[in-house]
Amino acid sequence: MTTPTPYHLLSPRAIVTKIISMKRQEPEPPRHRTSPAMWCAAIVCFAFSVLLILAGLVILTVYLAVKPRTPSFDVANAALHSIYVGSPPPYFNGDMTLTANISNPNHKIGVVIQSGAIELFFRGRLVAAQALPPFAQRVHSSQRPHAV
Known part of the structure; x- marks a missing residue:
């Protein structure tokens, strides 16, 4: 058995001939058809x-x-009429009146507020709470709901 001559000792023509003959000997892989x-x-x-x-x-x-934008809420006026400290120790009861400005800055869509609540806290404790009735804001309008 003869040892093949290393590539670095062969002429360029012999290298190309050897590569071409090696390519001819390789069988082509079978082609697989893609299923339907x-x-x-x-x-x-x-x-x-x-x-x-x-x-x-x-x-x-x-x-x-x-280009929807969120409605803006701000408090126009708030008054705490009375506070009852005779409730159980961790709680206070209060009577408040709050007037809030709610405006819809959107030019093309209206906003419907289904539910809302206003809560008044003093040093992290809830003093008063009031639920807001459902209301609608027309396009580019403002409203002052009054919570008592």
Whole structure:
């Protein structure tokens, strides 16, 4: 058995001839056909991704067209009429009147407040609480709900 000559001792033509002859000896790998089920799954995945991208674009377009902003809340007037300290030790009871400004800065959409609560705290303790009735804010308007 003869040992093959190392590449660094061969001429460039001999190296190229040897590489070409080695390529001819390699059998081609068998080709596998893609099953129809795989094609169907690929088409479904492609359609789903296109629908997802289109839905994202529609949502982005609507968001940019409407430009929703959160309503602003601020207290216009607050008065604590009385406080009852005779309640059980960790609690206070109070009677308060509160006037708040609630404005809708949106130009294209209205806001509906379904529920709300106003709470008054003193040094981390709840002194008074009042639930707000449901109300609606029209486009670019303000309202002063009055909680007693």
